[in-house]
Amino acid sequence: MDQATVYVVGAGPAGLFAARKIATAGHRVLIFNRDVKLGGLAEYGIYPQKFHMKNGLRKQFAKILAMPNVDYIGNARVRSDERLTIGELRDWQPKAMVFAVGAQGTKKLGLAGEDSKGVYSAKDFVYHYNRLPPFASQDFSSGRRVAIVGMGNVMVDIARWLMVDQPGEKPDEVTVVARRGPFEVKFDRKEFDEIETFLDRALFREELSRVAEAVRAVGQDVSQIAETTFPWMKTEPDSPPKSKLTFRFLASPVGIESGENGRIERLRVVENVLVRDGESTRPKVTDKETSLEVDTLIFAIGDLADPTLGLPYGKNSYVTNSDPAEPDRAAYEVFDPASGKVLDGVFVVGWARKASEGLVGKARFDAEQGAGHILKYLEGAEVKSSPSAEEILQGMRSRGIEAVTKEDISRLGQAEAQQAESLGLPEFKFSTNEEMLRAIGAKVAS
Numbered sequence: 001m002d003q004a005t006v007y008v009v010g011a012g013p014a015g016l017f018a019a020r021k022i023a024t025a026g027h028r029v030l031i032f033n034r035d036v037k038l039g040g041l042a043e044y045g046i047y048p049q050k051f052h053m054k055n056g057l058r059k060q061f062a063k064i065l066a067m068p069n070v071d072y073i074g075n076a077r078v079r080s081d082e083r084l085t086i087g088e089l090r091d092w093q094p095k096a097m098v099f100a101v102g103a104q105g106t107k108k109l110g111l112a113g114e115d116s117k118g119v120y121s122a123k124d125f126v127y128h129y130n131r132l133p134p135f136a137s138q139d140f141s142s143g144r145r146v147a148i149v150g151m152g153n154v155m156v157d158i159a160r161w162l163m164v165d166q167p168g169e170k171p172d173e174v175t176v177v178a179r180r181g182p183f184e185v186k187f188d189r190k191e192f193d194e195i196e197t198f199l200d201r202a203l204f205r206e207e208l209s210r211v212a213e214a215v216r217a218v219g220q221d222v223s224q225i226a227e228t229t230f231p232w233m234k235t236e237p238d239s240p241p242k243s244k245l246t247f248r249f250l251a252s253p254v255g256i257e258s259g260e261n262g263r264i265e266r267l268r269v270v271e272n273v274l275v276r277d278g279e280s281t282r283p284k285v286t287d288k289e290t291s292l293e294v295d296t297l298i299f300a301i302g303d304l305a306d307p308t309l310g311l312p313y314g315k316n317s318y319v320t321n322s323d324p325a326e327p328d329r330a331a332y333e334v335f336d337p338a339s340g341k342v343l344d345g346v347f348v349v350g351w352a353r354k355a356s357e358g359l360v361g362k363a364r365f366d367a368e369q370g371a372g373h374i375l376k377y378l379e380g381a382e383v384k385s386s387p388s389a390e391e392i393l394q395g396m397r398s399r400g401i402e403a404v405t406k407e408d409i410s411r412l413g414q415a416e417a418q419q420a421e422s423l424g425l426p427e428f429k430f431s432t433n434e435e436m437l438r439a440i441g442a443k444v445a446s
């Protein structure tokens with residue numbers, strides 16, 4: 001077996017499926033992961049109640065980690081200004097490096113008041129309720145009137161959490177704020193089925209009347225809504241729900257006002273009209289401004305690649321190569337605009353390559369496609385000798401990085417399963433790294 005090592009950075013679906021393909025071809029793979037646990041958004045993004053899907057993925061991931069030529073170093077964030085940098089990884093001479101770090105950058109709209117209390121990014125909010133440290137123990141309190149900006153599946157998950165599964169008080173009203181109209185929703189019907197009983201039909205009809213003329217300008221007819229994007233308008237829930245789900249279409253946020261306690265009190269929006277843009281539509285802002293009284297605001301508008309990682313960064317994403325002769329391969333290669341060259345043996349896959357694009361199946365497809373190109377690259381790559389995973393691990397621990405191994409992860413799984421059983425819960429997750437490290441045992445302590 002070829003003992004030269006390929007480093008995979010990130011152990012979400014993309015990193016793990018890329019690792020499996022590369023390891024199956026006989027290469028040794030060492031995975032570095034920011035979180036103690038593996039899984040990325042499959043563990044810390046996918047809705048907590050989707051036990052079946054999450055457990056299915058966990059089983060597949062555990063099998064990948066159990067491959068004899070796959071090693072794992074968790075709790076090891078790679079970052080340009082931290083103790084573990086890309087330069088350091090490169091010094092260990094891997095045969096190739098695959099970055100599968102997902103989309104960890106936060107899209108900011110640059111609004112006045114964006115840093116007010118009660119204003120969150122969807123990613124941080126779902127990390128919180130999925131119990132990813134340190135978000136799990138931070139304050140993500142929500143109030144009585146919540147606005148969620150965006151109309152995709154992540155909005156649906158957050159609305160569901162707030163109105164159905166969050167412990168304690170539920171909000172009176174959750175308002176979905178969208179730049180475009182009722183025909184441009186991005187969520188899947190199956191997902192919205194989970195919250196459709198909360199949709200306040202009367203208020204929704206009022207909102208449709210409000211935007212009827214604006215959407216008619218692009219040939220849309222609100223009387224057709226039940227036949228197109230809102231089939232739930234054909235039915236009425238049996239009893240009025242505790243929380244109301246409402247929509248505010250054709251509205252772009254422009255400012256946030258907070259009260260004396262620093263918490264958001266008002267979201268200012270400008271009204272939009274819709275214009276045709278080829279097959280699609282585009283919002284165009286007007287000068288008409290209005291505001292919504294809210295105490296919580298969550299932006300569910302997608303994420304960006306993390307600029308602090310240390311890879312060449314372009315407009316919101318890592319810079320990749322473009323080669324008209326082989327565009328498919330080039331799209332996975334990292335390109336350095338400063339030197340005008342491809343970074344030899346450095347690749348990106350999954351959401352790190354295309355932020356917030358698609359479900360796990362798509363991230364897996366992208367990673368396996370990328371891994372195919374990486375395997376071709378490895379055929380001609382120089383055989384280098386890198387330190388063993390154990391040597392790297394010991395070096396990191398001696399510098400105080402509390403890195404964990406795949407054996408530690410398996411012990412952690414057992415400890416969490418025992419906790420779940422003794423508490424009678426379907427699952428249990430430790431919500432701080434300290435608790436996880438303690439459960440793993442003294443071996444980890446530096």
Ligand SMILES: Cc1cc2nc3c(=O)[nH]c(=O)nc-3n(C[C@H](O)[C@H](O)[C@H](O)COP(=O)(O)OP(=O)(O)OC[C@H]3O[C@@H](n4cnc5c(N)ncnc54)[C@H](O)[C@@H]3O)c2cc1C
Binds near residue numbers: 013014015047078
């Ligand atoms: C709220 C939400 C709900 C979703 N629900 C579903 C669903 O129901 N079904 C479905 O199929 N898909 C769902 N998805 C999509 C799915 O989660 C993604 O398609 C998939 O997780 C992307 O995989 P990835 O590996 O590219 O990135 P991620 O899953 O984000 O994994 C990135 C990994 O990289 C690590 N990492 C990050 N930065 C660093 C660093 N600097 N150094 C080292 N490691 C690092 C992270 O710790 C993580 O392990 C959902 C997504 C979200 C946001």
